[in-house]
Amino acid sequence: MEKFGKVKELVTAVEADAVKFYENGNAAAGTRLRKGMQDLKNLAQEIRAEVTEKKNTK
Template identity: 75%
Template sequence: MEKFAKLKELIAGVEADADKFYNSGNGAAGTRVRKAMQDLKTLAQDIRTEVTDKKNTAK
């Protein structure tokens, strides 16, 4: 559950940069959004692996 909380924090943290990029055309904010999306992808994969392991162990 700790990783899921981190995922939510990361999404909330990137929201301002996404707004700056899409609404103001700020290129640097776009770079930060891309980095955050890569971090989200990695974290999501970690969560998927953890859930699968836990599910398979429960059987």
């Protein structure tokens, strides 16, 4: 559950950069957004692996 909380925090953290990029066309914010989304992808993959492992051990 701890990693799921981190996902929520990460989404909140990149939200400002998403607004800056999509609404204002700020290219640097787009770069930060891409990095944040990559981190989110990696974290989601870790959660998927944990869920699969826990499901298969029951």
